[in-house]
Amino acid sequence: MKILLVAGPFISLREPYNGGTEAFVVELANELVRLGHTVDVIAKDADEKNLFQVIEFHESPLSMKDDSYRPCPEWLGQQHYQTLQYGLFDVSRYDVIHYNSFIPEIYAVGALFKTPSVLTLHLPPTEKFVLMYTFFIKHAPVVPIGISARMSKQWKAFLGSDVNVILNGIPLDKWTVHERNADGYLLWSGRIAKEKNVEAAIQLANYLKQPLRIVGPVFDKEYFRDHVQPQMNERIEYVSHATQQQLSNLVAGASAYLATATWEEPFGLSTVEMLASGLPVVGFTSAIPPELRHENVSIAVDSQDWQDLIKPLEVAKQSEPAACRDFAASFAMTKTSAAYVNVYERMVTKLRR
Numbered sequence: 001m002k003i004l005l006v007a008g009p010f011i012s013l014r015e016p017y018n019g020g021t022e023a024f025v026v027e028l029a030n031e032l033v034r035l036g037h038t039v040d041v042i043a044k045d046a047d048e049k050n051l052f053q054v055i056e057f058h059e060s061p062l063s064m065k066d067d068s069y070r071p072c073p074e075w076l077g078q079q080h081y082q083t084l085q086y087g088l089f090d091v092s093r094y095d096v097i098h099y100n101s102f103i104p105e106i107y108a109v110g111a112l113f114k115t116p117s118v119l120t121l122h123l124p125p126t127e128k129f130v131l132m133y134t135f136f137i138k139h140a141p142v143v144p145i146g147i148s149a150r151m152s153k154q155w156k157a158f159l160g161s162d163v164n165v166i167l168n169g170i171p172l173d174k175w176t177v178h179e180r181n182a183d184g185y186l187l188w189s190g191r192i193a194k195e196k197n198v199e200a201a202i203q204l205a206n207y208l209k210q211p212l213r214i215v216g217p218v219f220d221k222e223y224f225r226d227h228v229q230p231q232m233n234e235r236i237e238y239v240s241h242a243t244q245q246q247l248s249n250l251v252a253g254a255s256a257y258l259a260t261a262t263w264e265e266p267f268g269l270s271t272v273e274m275l276a277s278g279l280p281v282v283g284f285t286s287a288i289p290p291e292l293r294h295e296n297v298s299i300a301v302d303s304q305d306w307q308d309l310i311k312p313l314e315v316a317k318q319s320e321p322a323a324c325r326d327f328a329a330s331f332a333m334t335k336t337s338a339a340y341v342n343v344y345e346r347m348v349t350k351l352r353r
Helices: 020-034 074-088 104-110 127-139 149-159 198-208 221-231 244-251 269-276 306-316 321-331 333-352
Strands: 002-006 038-042 053-055 096-099 117-121 142-146 185-189 212-215 236-240 254-259 281-284 298-301
Touching: 002 020, 020 038, 020 269, 020 333, 074 104, 096 104, 096 333, 104 127, 117 127, 117 333, 127 142, 127 149, 142 149, 142 333, 185 198, 185 244, 198 212, 198 221, 198 236, 198 254, 198 306, 212 244, 244 254, 244 269, 254 269, 254 306, 269 281, 269 321, 281 306, 298 306, 321 333
Parallel strands: 002 038, 002 096, 038 053, 096 117, 117 142, 185 212, 185 254, 212 236, 254 281, 281 298
Antiparallel strands: none
């Protein structure tokens, strides 16, 4: 099949990724190519090592800033210009379009196309996304897919019908199993923002007098300045943003991974990545969806109090790296991609009847 994946014309797929969605798009596209399909991805750019082709919509050489009718800065005007080019793009060459975008104009334009489409629901329902996706589904031949039972249940309330689930996956061969460093530091990764709640990890580490490494881009500079930086000390280290290889290397010196988000994670790729590296995970149920929980290697407490992580952390540290890896193998990208291909083929067959 010829498959078009849509991230967005100003979305970079280069490492280090801004989030799990970008990592998912890259690894799904690569695996689909390995399965023998032709895959193009609408994005700003991607690392050259990838197997798929990037389709770029370039900025205009003219200024797109608007100071009058609908005032907007230059960067936003250029984003609008790039996105609306999708309406002139010939999608007839593709058997299926797979949307993984958070850009409203993409769906306004995509609603005009009659190519079989799949929409992966990467985020919880908000007023904006409900309006955006329900409009799209009303006008286009599209099947929505939730990345966890949690996402499926939440979106069913707004879409009015069952939402099938295809769990996210990772390429297992990218994550090396490391021997456990029982006396190593705790590890936390994610975007630095209030809802990700790195403060809980810091408080736990300080209480245990155990080192903590914090990895991730600063999304909320004020939050980082006011709530994270003041708690830095000789044990608490901010490593900044990291590639997947750099993160894998950090696992080698860690004893456990902390998942402390206070918002309900739609899936939690980082949890699977750490498990695949042999590192046990401890966190809150909000941060670890039911599918990713395990009584020994991925322990979730129904709480958002860091003190409730103390005892589970001791249990998790007794687990073997091989047990962590075995559980993570349930979320291999090979399974995820095969499930999506099955959906693609059903849609194409249905439309041809």
